[in-house]
Each structure stands twice: as structure tokens, then as C-alpha cells.
Amino acid sequence: MDNTKRKVRVKVPASTANLGPGFDTLGMALDLYAWIEMSIVEETRITLYGDQMNGVPTDKSNLVYEVAQMVFKRAGVSHPELEIAMYSDIPLTRGLGSSASAIVGALAAANGVIGSPLSDDELFQMATELEQHPDNVGASLFGGLVVAFWDGTRAEHIRVEPNPQLEVLVAIPHFQLSTEKARGVLPRQQSLENAVFNVGHSSVLVAALCTGRLDMIARAMKDALHQPYRAPLVPGLAKILAEATNHGALGVALSGAGPTMLALVDRSSTRKAELEQFMLGTLRQEGIEATLMWLNPDKPGVQVETLTAEDERCTLLEIVKGGVNA
Numbered sequence: 001m002d003n004t005k006r007k008v009r010v011k012v013p014a015s016t017a018n019l020g021p022g023f024d025t026l027g028m029a030l031d032l033y034a035w036i037e038m039s040i041v042e043e044t045r046i047t048l049y050g051d052q053m054n055g056v057p058t059d060k061s062n063l064v065y066e067v068a069q070m071v072f073k074r075a076g077v078s079h080p081e082l083e084i085a086m087y088s089d090i091p092l093t094r095g096l097g098s099s100a101s102a103i104v105g106a107l108a109a110a111n112g113v114i115g116s117p118l119s120d121d122e123l124f125q126m127a128t129e130l131e132q133h134p135d136n137v138g139a140s141l142f143g144g145l146v147v148a149f150w151d152g153t154r155a156e157h158i159r160v161e162p163n164p165q166l167e168v169l170v171a172i173p174h175f176q177l178s179t180e181k182a183r184g185v186l187p188r189q190q191s192l193e194n195a196v197f198n199v200g201h202s203s204v205l206v207a208a209l210c211t212g213r214l215d216m217i218a219r220a221m222k223d224a225l226h227q228p229y230r231a232p233l234v235p236g237l238a239k240i241l242a243e244a245t246n247h248g249a250l251g252v253a254l255s256g257a258g259p260t261m262l263a264l265v266d267r268s269s270t271r272k273a274e275l276e277q278f279m280l281g282t283l284r285q286e287g288i289e290a291t292l293m294w295l296n297p298d299k300p301g302v303q304v305e306t307l308t309a310e311d312e313r314c315t316l317l318e319i320v321k322g323g324v325n326a
């Protein structure tokens, strides 16, 4: 098909990175989504829908437009003018991987528009380079639980099917914390003791998640490399990390760079209301309002649908109007 006749719609999941000890190496996709539609046109037009897009530029400085151009360059084609429409339920700058979802969504959409010349691995390498860590982008791209590393040149990953008993409670504070700021407070040097602590905990966490040892999650989700340094940026975090497992959580962590906090919960738990009250109550004591959301791990990762440029069967706007589960 001629590239100029193709239109793609991409559905890309949010993600939670680190899961405590897996700093820059563990990511899990969540069933909270952003959608991007893209096609090649005569003159660029970027339309954003929904409250989560406030402040995102609509000119060629838009991240999705810029990333699309990188895909075209890599594929050796030139398509400077794009029609892009975007809608997202993923809150910006809260530790739920909005930037990774935008990068992965843009890579997948642009690749789809030109007939998918780049492999998933090439997209993963590009996404990691752009995000500078593979955890969120790996999860948004491949879905499920992604265990990954990046040596600055190549990223490697293994995708693990999420345990069906796992449900996720996120507490999203009503303030933003950029990943850049939350990385800026981390010490450049760490002790061997902290490194050994995290290697051990992260390894046992992955083994527990792979083998269904949900009883081990609480102890394995401890971290010494980033959460202690980020706690002063998120009032209530220290208490939530210390006590959420006494209120029904299987394990608890800062989601990504924060400020969102995440509890893993057994789907059959009878203590969900207690956990909700504990998390909200702890944040309120610190003067922080937050939104709670119950989420599930997303399994497929980014999904690309190819339409024809004239296809009006179902526009992004209709998806938006029809609710978020389209």
C-alpha cells in the first residue's frame, strides 16, 4: 500500500517501573492507555484530546512528531508532514510512564504508517536510547512484566507473563514530579552493600513473580538504591512503604520515579478497602490529595491497527466519546 494512503491507530499502555528494587530494570505494563492516530498529509496537524494532554505542544516540537521523524530517518524515508491525533488516560509526570507511552506509541505508529520496516527489537533499542532506561519502554512495547538491562549500546529483555492473581492499586498524588528531578536527587556513587542488597532483592522478586511465590513479594520489594533518596520528595511515601503490607498489600513501591505509589494486591484479598483507606489517610495526614485506581497488568503491550487514510469507521474522537475501554 502507498504510505500516504495508510492511517494507523495505536493503543499503548502505561507502565510502572522498578517495582522497588529493580531500578531501571523491571517494568510492568498497566491497563491504563493512550491512543495515537497517525497518517501522512500535506500539512502537519496535531490534535490532542483529554485533560491529561494539558501543556503538551501541538507543533513540531511535540515528542510524538519528533520520534516519528526518527523512525522515518532510520527507515530511509522522508515524510515531514503528519496528521497526529492523541488521547491519553495516563497522567503526565506522575511515575506511570507517560513519556515512555508517548515514545513507544510514536515509534509503533510511525513504523506502521510506512509498512512496518523496523522490527520490535529495533523499536526497543530506539525507545531505550530515547528514554535512557529500558524498564518503562519495554513494558509499554511488550506488555506484561519486562525484565531488562541496557549497557548504553544495546538493551536486552525477557517478558514474563504476569501472575493472574496480581491486581494493582495506585495512589496518584495531585502534584507532578518530573523523572528528571527525581533522578537528580540520586547519589552518583552507591556502596557495595546497597548494590548487593538490590541485586538480591530484585533477583528474588523476579523469581517470586515467575514462580507464583506471592508470599515472598513483601520482603523482596525492598530497595536501597532510589526510594530512600526520593522519599523526601513524596510526603507519606516512607510510611506507606513501611506499613502498607500490614494493611493487605502483597508488596509496595514508588511507581517509577514517583510521585505515584503502587501496591501489589492479591485479587482475592478481602482487605482492599482497608488498604485504600490506609493509603489515602496517610497521604491526607501529610496534606496530599491523591486519586486511587485499581488496575491490572496489561498483557499485549502496544497494539497497532492499520486503517486506510479515508477510513471513517471509528475515529479517535469516537473512542474518546465512547469512554476509555474501546
Ligand SMILES: Nc1ncnc2c1ncn2[C@@H]1O[C@H](COP(=O)(O)OP(=O)(O)O)[C@@H](O)[C@H]1O
Pocket: 034, 056, 057, 062, 063, 064, 086, 088, 091, 092, 093, 094, 095, 096, 097, 098, 099, 100, 102, 177, 178, 179, 180, 256, 257
Ligand atoms: N502524549 C504525549 N505527547 C507528548 N509528550 C508527552 C506525552 N506524554 C508525556 N509526554 C512528555 O513526557 C513528560 C513526562 O515525562 P516524565 O517526567 O518522565 O514523567 P512520566 O513518569 O509521566 O513518564 C511530559 O512532561 C511531556 O513532556
Ligand SMILES: N[C@@H](CCOP(=O)(O)O)C(=O)O
Pocket: 015, 017, 018, 023, 024, 025, 094, 095, 096, 097, 098, 099, 133, 135, 136, 179, 182, 183, 226, 255, 256, 257, 258
Ligand atoms: N527507572 C526509572 C523509571 C522512571 O519512570 P517514570 O514513570 O517516572 O518515568 C527511574 O526510577 O528513574
